[in-house]
Amino acid sequence: MKTRQLETMSLDELWALHDQLTEVLAAKVESKKLAIERQLEELGRKFGGSPTDIPQPRPYPPVQPKFRNPMEATETWSGRGRHPQWVVELLARGGSLEDCRIQ
Secondary structure, eight states, rough: OOOOHHHHOOOEEEEEEHHHHHHHHHHHHHHHHHHHHHHHHHHHHHHOOOGGGSSSOOOOOOOOOOEEOSSOOOHHHHHHHHOOOHHHHHHHHOOOGGGGBBO
16 A cells, blocks of 8 residues: 555544554464464474473572662662662762661
């Protein structure tokens, strides 16, 4: 469909077209998904494996927080990963992590 044709259509016609496109796209995506799943199952049978044979990452125990925001006691951080914004701001003001370590 050409852009000029779309521009001449009414709002109701465009919404109807949108609904039709959404249905067609959803059906095609679902069809493609099923085809890929069948292909994966076939490959699994061919090579002697199944999805349950794939090693799973080991579960990590929950980490207790080590730092608490001195301005907002509900905000804590375990010390792992990226610094939360309140830690970044604390360090920018010249504070240290020892100032907010949980005892």
